[in-house]
Amino acid sequence: MKTLFAVTIGCLTAASGAADPLPSWNASTPRQSIVSFVEKVTKEGSSDFVPPAERIAVFDNDGTLWAEQPMYFQLFFAIDRIKALAPQHPEWKEKEPFASLLKGDVKAALAGGEHALVQIVMATHAGLTTEEFEKVVTDWITTAKHPKTGKLYTEMVYQPMLELLAYLRANGFKTFIVSGGGIEFMRPWAEKVYGIPPEQIIGSSGGLKYELRDGKPVLVKLPEIAHNDDKDGKPVGIQRHIGRRPIFAAGNSDGDFQMLEWTTAGKGPRFAMIIRHDDADREFAYDRQSHVGRLDHALDEAPRRGWTVVSMKNDWRKIHPPSQGTANPTD
Amino acid sequence: MKTLFAVTIGCLTAASGAADPLPSWNASTPRQSIVSFVEKVTKEGSSDFVPPAERIAVFDNDGTLWAEQPMYFQLFFAIDRIKALAPQHPEWKEKEPFASLLKGDVKAALAGGEHALVQIVMATHAGLTTEEFEKVVTDWITTAKHPKTGKLYTEMVYQPMLELLAYLRANGFKTFIVSGGGIEFMRPWAEKVYGIPPEQIIGSSGGLKYELRDGKPVLVKLPEIAHNDDKDGKPVGIQRHIGRRPIFAAGNSDGDFQMLEWTTAGKGPRFAMIIRHDDADREFAYDRQSHVGRLDHALDEAPRRGWTVVSMKNDWRKIHPPSQGTANPTD
Numbered sequence: 001m002k003t004l005f006a007v008t009i010g011c012l013t014a015a016s017g018a019a020d021p022l023p024s025w026n027a028s029t030p031r032q033s034i035v036s037f038v039e040k041v042t043k044e045g046s047s048d049f050v051p052p053a054e055r056i057a058v059f060d061n062d063g064t065l066w067a068e069q070p071m072y073f074q075l076f077f078a079i080d081r082i083k084a085l086a087p088q089h090p091e092w093k094e095k096e097p098f099a100s101l102l103k104g105d106v107k108a109a110l111a112g113g114e115h116a117l118v119q120i121v122m123a124t125h126a127g128l129t130t131e132e133f134e135k136v137v138t139d140w141i142t143t144a145k146h147p148k149t150g151k152l153y154t155e156m157v158y159q160p161m162l163e164l165l166a167y168l169r170a171n172g173f174k175t176f177i178v179s180g181g182g183i184e185f186m187r188p189w190a191e192k193v194y195g196i197p198p199e200q201i202i203g204s205s206g207g208l209k210y211e212l213r214d215g216k217p218v219l220v221k222l223p224e225i226a227h228n229d230d231k232d233g234k235p236v237g238i239q240r241h242i243g244r245r246p247i248f249a250a251g252n253s254d255g256d257f258q259m260l261e262w263t264t265a266g267k268g269p270r271f272a273m274i275i276r277h278d279d280a281d282r283e284f285a286y287d288r289q290s291h292v293g294r295l296d297h298a299l300d301e302a303p304r305r306g307w308t309v310v311s312m313k314n315d316w317r318k319i320h321p322p323s324q325g326t327a328n329p330t331d
Numbered sequence: 332m333k334t335l336f337a338v339t340i341g342c343l344t345a346a347s348g349a350a351d352p353l354p355s356w357n358a359s360t361p362r363q364s365i366v367s368f369v370e371k372v373t374k375e376g377s378s379d380f381v382p383p384a385e386r387i388a389v390f391d392n393d394g395t396l397w398a399e400q401p402m403y404f405q406l407f408f409a410i411d412r413i414k415a416l417a418p419q420h421p422e423w424k425e426k427e428p429f430a431s432l433l434k435g436d437v438k439a440a441l442a443g444g445e446h447a448l449v450q451i452v453m454a455t456h457a458g459l460t461t462e463e464f465e466k467v468v469t470d471w472i473t474t475a476k477h478p479k480t481g482k483l484y485t486e487m488v489y490q491p492m493l494e495l496l497a498y499l500r501a502n503g504f505k506t507f508i509v510s511g512g513g514i515e516f517m518r519p520w521a522e523k524v525y526g527i528p529p530e531q532i533i534g535s536s537g538g539l540k541y542e543l544r545d546g547k548p549v550l551v552k553l554p555e556i557a558h559n560d561d562k563d564g565k566p567v568g569i570q571r572h573i574g575r576r577p578i579f580a581a582g583n584s585d586g587d588f589q590m591l592e593w594t595t596a597g598k599g600p601r602f603a604m605i606i607r608h609d610d611a612d613r614e615f616a617y618d619r620q621s622h623v624g625r626l627d628h629a630l631d632e633a634p635r636r637g638w639t640v641v642s643m644k645n646d647w648r649k650i651h652p653p654s655q656g657t658a659n660p661t662d
Binding site: 056184187197199200201209217226232235236239241243258265 | 384387461505514515518522528529530531532536539540541547548550557563566567570571572573574575589592593596
């Protein structure tokens with residue numbers, strides 16, 4: 001009898017999910033809103049119930065799942081790659097934006113605006129086959145360190161967001177990344193770090209060309225932009241890849257505005273979340289004036305649209321996972 | 332004791348999978364090859380074991396999952412739509428390819444080749460929002476009948492392929508469609524008919540524009556081709572959407588050649604299958620000379636590449652599911 005009692009209690013505890021799925025979230029409003037939304041849409045028989053197949057959750061990456069200061073991490077990757085490729089490109093010594101980058105003057109290099117940025121991306125992301133590029137990214141992401149924190153970039157992911165991803169998946173959600181970053185830049189490591197497989201990653205992408213090299217087929221990355229997955233491009237990318245409107249969306253900047261707008265304009269229960277970087281001590285503090293991850297219009301709109309604004313300072317108990325390799329995601 | 336015995340036998344029977352998962356396949360070579368491949372890649376500890384996340388299976392649609400004669404079913408849809416839209420386009424009476432189509436002369440209309448086809452697709456697939464288009468497709472697919480068989484088009488799917496899809500999924504595969512057909516044309520019904528959700532459907536696609544109409548966001552279908560998912564375009568579509576090379580691919584025409592080539596060029600165990608339409612009595616018989624679904628080069632290449640050629644006549648016990656609404660797919 002004693003044994004049966006113990007087993008029963010054990011089962012009840014497991015069933016009620018006694019282990020807190022969101023331990024890095026303070027017990028403030030955002031956490032309560034998330035949990036009450038998830039309980040609502042997963043409760044069978046309730047008018048708010050959403051079938052598992054329709055539980056699509058989309059997450060921006062830069063500034064939402066990992067940090068993005070002092071500049072997008074993919075730009076650090078591109079600069080390191082320009083340095084590595086420079087010996088094969090003597091002409092870069094005289095040619096902007098490469099000349100400034102090679103001198104270490106990123107500001108001067110980026111003074112050329114979008115044109116300079118496109119040149120940097122083309123020079124560093126095209127020409128290789130998809131498999132060669134995957135290897136270059138994997139080598140970089142497992143060794144390169146952030147200039148300010150000295151951590152691996154994958155250690156600068158947000159612990160509360162890892163917990164949120166796992167919590168949603170445990171409740172039957174399918175989690176996607178919808179990022180302005182490069183799709184082929186994220187795929188090699190996102191499954192290990194976030195538990196999100198390549199087919200659930202949407203990002204900006206270049207053209208691809210199928211060809212035979214020594215009789216073996218390859219896909220070569222072309223120097224052209226096929227899809228810019230930012231602002232208006234986010235709902236377009238969502239439709240093209242998922243073909244179904246998400247019911248949950250998380251972002252952190254004005255670049256995510258249309259994704260949040262598209263998500264919440266659907267019928268039935270919807271959840272939109274904005275991560276606000278207001279913690280200068282533990283991370284970075286920036287919003288309306290920032291060149292990277294500017295949050296202005298979306299911040300004004302959030303209250304009247306019922307979007308949840310998460311303060312990193314007040315709502316998060318921890319920012320990053322304990323250092324030492326990458327996070328421990330579930331599949 | 333008798334009861335316990337019965338229960339035990341019941342469990343054993345279920346565990347050994349006594350119910351044949353491929354009842355519409357004859358016990359010929361293709362069926363044996365499929366089963367031995369699946370058993371090999373799912374056997375833990377074996378050198379051929381493939382982790383579930385990498386068990387990606389891709390299927391062409393027209394001629395592989397459903398019929399495609401006397402012409403692609405999407406073209407029947409387009410023609411019906413031209414008839415429906417004609418009152419709003421009096422100019423079509425004088426303008427090819429519309430004039431011929433409205434007179435019922437499809438051959439004359441298509442004499443204009445690819446240019447004519449693009450005009451038909453643009454006129455019938457663009458201009459609407461994605462949600463409006465979804466409704467048009469759903470209305471058509473649930474009512475329109477095939478001119479020869481009188482069946483709903485979704486009743487002209489192949490029963491052995493429905494079983495194969497379900498069998499692969501039961502063994503941890505993720506099944507995708509990779510079709511030259513329109514992505515937005517397949518998504519509204521493929522989940523119900525094939526058990527394949529919208530996010531696992533890859534197809535040809537047009538441009539999309541995000542805009543606000545009466546303050547509500549919509550995605551408008553543009554009259555431009557963003558991706559042509561045929562031939563070289565199939566590996567490109569696979570890389571863009573899935574980001575991982577499939578280990579199993581099925582097609583039926585030269586348009587699938589590159590998809591089969593790309594799939595089988597990967598390391599480790601791979602399976603490629605070509606459905607051969609050689610059953611004039613129960614379906615259609617066509618290959619090297621056909622305008623629709625021509626199978627010529629891929630048929631020559633199959634033996635030397637170790638690709639499995641499935642004869643509909645010899646290897647399939649049944650062709651279509653029993654008539655009466657759509658098939659009964661699992662999720």
